[in-house]
Amino acid sequence: MGLQVNNLKAGYAGHVVIDDLSFSVPNGQIVALVGLNGAGKSTTLKQVIGQGRLLGGSISLDGRDLTSQPFEYKQLLAYIPEQPILYDELTLAEHLHLMLEAHGQDDKTHWSRVEELLSMFRLNGKEHWLPIHFSKGMKQKVMLVAAFAVDSQLLVIDEPFLGLDVLAQKQLIALMKEKAQNGTAVLLTTHLLDQAKQYVDSFLLLEEGRVSFAGSAEELAQSKNKTNDSLDDLFS
Amino acid sequence: MKKADFTIKLHELYASRRDKSLKETKKYLKLLFNDHFLIFLMIAFGGAVLVYRSAMDQDLSILNTDWTYWQLALFLWLSVGLLFGNLQTYFKKADTVFLASADGLLVHGYLKQAKRFSLLLALIWQTAFFLISLPIIANTDLSWVSAFNLFLVIIFVKTAMLEGEVARLISAKLAEQPKLFARINWTIAIITVWCFIYLNVWVEAIALFFAFLFAFLRIYQTRYMKKSGTVVFDNAVAQAEKEESKRYRFFSLFAEVPGQSNQSKRRRYLDGLLKFLGQKSAYKQLMIRRMARSTSGLNLVFRQLIVGAVLLLAVDPSAHWLFAGITALLIYLMNRQLLPFYGKAEAVLWTDLLFSDKATKQKDFSNILLALSSLFTLALTIILVIFKGDEAATVLSTGFITNLFVNRLYIQKQIK
Numbered sequence: 001m002g003l004q005v006n007n008l009k010a011g012y013a014g015h016v017v018i019d020d021l022s023f024s025v026p027n028g029q030i031v032a033l034v035g036l037n038g039a040g041k042s043t044t045l046k047q048v049i050g051q052g053r054l055l056g057g058s059i060s061l062d063g064r065d066l067t068s069q070p071f072e073y074k075q076l077l078a079y080i081p082e083q084p085i086l087y088d089e090l091t092l093a094e095h096l097h098l099m100l101e102a103h104g105q106d107d108k109t110h111w112s113r114v115e116e117l118l119s120m121f122r123l124n125g126k127e128h129w130l131p132i133h134f135s136k137g138m139k140q141k142v143m144l145v146a147a148f149a150v151d152s153q154l155l156v157i158d159e160p161f162l163g164l165d166v167l168a169q170k171q172l173i174a175l176m177k178e179k180a181q182n183g184t185a186v187l188l189t190t191h192l193l194d195q196a197k198q199y200v201d202s203f204l205l206l207e208e209g210r211v212s213f214a215g216s217a218e219e220l221a222q223s224k225n226k227t228n229d230s231l232d233d234l235f236s
Numbered sequence: 237m238k239k240a241d242f243t244i245k246l247h248e249l250y251a252s253r254r255d256k257s258l259k260e261t262k263k264y265l266k267l268l269f270n271d272h273f274l275i276f277l278m279i280a281f282g283g284a285v286l287v288y289r290s291a292m293d294q295d296l297s298i299l300n301t302d303w304t305y306w307q308l309a310l311f312l313w314l315s316v317g318l319l320f321g322n323l324q325t326y327f328k329k330a331d332t333v334f335l336a337s338a339d340g341l342l343v344h345g346y347l348k349q350a351k352r353f354s355l356l357l358a359l360i361w362q363t364a365f366f367l368i369s370l371p372i373i374a375n376t377d378l379s380w381v382s383a384f385n386l387f388l389v390i391i392f393v394k395t396a397m398l399e400g401e402v403a404r405l406i407s408a409k410l411a412e413q414p415k416l417f418a419r420i421n422w423t424i425a426i427i428t429v430w431c432f433i434y435l436n437v438w439v440e441a442i443a444l445f446f447a448f449l450f451a452f453l454r455i456y457q458t459r460y461m462k463k464s465g466t467v468v469f470d471n472a473v474a475q476a477e478k479e480e481s482k483r484y485r486f487f488s489l490f491a492e493v494p495g496q497s498n499q500s501k502r503r504r505y506l507d508g509l510l511k512f513l514g515q516k517s518a519y520k521q522l523m524i525r526r527m528a529r530s531t532s533g534l535n536l537v538f539r540q541l542i543v544g545a546v547l548l549l550a551v552d553p554s555a556h557w558l559f560a561g562i563t564a565l566l567i568y569l570m571n572r573q574l575l576p577f578y579g580k581a582e583a584v585l586w587t588d589l590l591f592s593d594k595a596t597k598q599k600d601f602s603n604i605l606l607a608l609s610s611l612f613t614l615a616l617t618i619i620l621v622i623f624k625g626d627e628a629a630t631v632l633s634t635g636f637i638t639n640l641f642v643n644r645l646y647i648q649k650q651i652k
Contacts, residue, residue: 012412051336053411054408070466085329086330089256098246099334102246102336103337
């Protein structure tokens with residue numbers, strides 16, 4: 001079933017940013033929310049992760065409604081913010097343990113996966129480091145490891161590649177594809193459209209708080225009279 | 237890596253953060269209760285006793301009514317007391333990512349513990365404020381039974397305010413209008429306390445009932461919201477950061493707190509004064525702006541001036557030595573308060589690049605302090621001339637002698 005967003009209306013302090021927004025992210029699919037600044041991408045993500053006041057409509061994940069079953073809904077969700085946010089006083093390992101515990105997942109069964117991810121992002125051996133010793137890119141990698149370590153039905157990623165080196169970007173794409181193959185719905189925002197067409201199944205173009213287009217990369221290019229090779233020029 | 241490496245469990249998270257905060261508070265309080273502060277406290281206490289004794293001898297009725305300034309003071313004191321003992325959640329920004337899936341535990345465990353601890357803190361604060369107000373209550377027409385009822389009112393009102401704060405953290409609707417919600421809370425609280433001081437048994441009974449109802453409804457509201465409410469992290473983190481910032485700002489008055497020493501406020505209203513003071517030396521301009529815009533600079537000197545003036549006005553006119561002693565101490569404290577500005581400016585690379593002549597900087601800085609403490613002395617003298625007359629000369633002469641003494645023998649040595 002995946003994520004279902006129906007007739008969503010949301011905004012801030014009386015100002016409506018999103019009105020009558022509907023879309024879905026089926027399980028096993030990677031969907032990208034794209035659009036210019038101010039189109040409502042961040043507001044939409046904020047609603048999907050349950051941080052914002054719904055003015056109308058509904059959001060559900062695998063049949064669990066965000067408004068009536070918020071605890072059950074959020075248990076199925078993993079989120080990677082645009083900027084890494086870590087606890088100053090916790091080590092890398094403690095962050096990962098906390099993430100697993102917050103998702104109600106067992107350390108013993110998940111720790112081998114954690115070690116695999118740490119090794120993939122070259123963070124092994126740094127488990128006892130505090131965030132103060134990490135570069136911005138390394139902090140972002142901690143966020144990735146934490147989100148991919150837990151079993152989630154929906155993975156929400158806000159601008160996934162910010163601050164990551166080329167190798168980490170490739171690994172992230174591989175991980176997202178693997179996650180989708182295992183049945184997770186992946187929703188992300190990105191401005192790097194040419195890169196996104198390598199791994200995104202479907203694009204949602206947001207304009208003034210509404211979906212103005214939904215479809216594949218080719219269809220998106222055609223809708224704007226562009227070729228598939230120049231998606232980065234979509235808005236020019 | 238072993239599982240034992242990790243010691244924080246979610247159900248212990250609040251206790252762990254609370255203990256860490258208490259440990260930090262203890263560390264800073266040890267710094268606060270140093271010799272200088274204890275001397276200041278003793279003088280402030282002595283001053284308060286003098287003010288109290290002198291006020292007892294006077295007719296303090298307001299415009300020939302049954303009400304007196306004692307009631308007004310009691311009302312203001314208890315209202316100020318309500319500002320203390322807010323909700324302490326210790327939420328952190330990273331919770332929005334790492335604990336977002338643990339909403340059930342946060343609402344029913346973490347926040348519950350936060351509320352309990354905050355209630356205890358609030359009870360301690362309100363009791364302390366109430367006990368300190370007992371000498372004032374003794375001068376009002378409130379009976380001791382009424383005084384006890386007043387204490388209950390305060391506790392009910394504070395409980396309601398705390399419950400309101402919790403509700404705001406788990407309701408996106410309430411979180412959208414935090415100021416309006418806080419204003420409603422405060423209006424109800426202040427009207428309730430004021431009604432109680434009205435000195436009418438019926439108004440008193442209604443106020444007591446109303447305060448109880450206020451607390452009951454807020455508790456009920458929070459319980460209802462907890463059923464389906466989830467933590468509104470933006471609001472929860474902002475509230476926790478605000479409380480932490482208040483604590484750190486208080487600590488930074490007397491100790492170096494990381495990230496707090498450079499707090500500045502624009503204070504546009506001082507632009508005219510800064511222009512008027514317009515120094516030719518760029519270094520002086522820089523320093524005077526730093527002092528004027530810092531949260532631990534001239535604003536504290538101004539507060540010190542008010543407290544000092546009240547103290548001096550309360551002192552027995554025959555005790556000349558006391559006038560001289562208090563004035564000297566105030567001048568010393570003022571200079572000590574502003575002294576760290578020199579070192580803090582030196583720590584900024586720009587200061588070193590722009591002003592390389594150290595001797596000139598030291599001279600300019602000590603001149604600024606001399607000018608400011610002379611203005612301070614002058615302001616104290618003017619206040620005494622207006623309200624007391626007799627002792628102004630003692631304050632003026634002691635002030636200027638102390639200024640020279642402190643400036644030449646203390647400040648100049650400290651900044652070398």
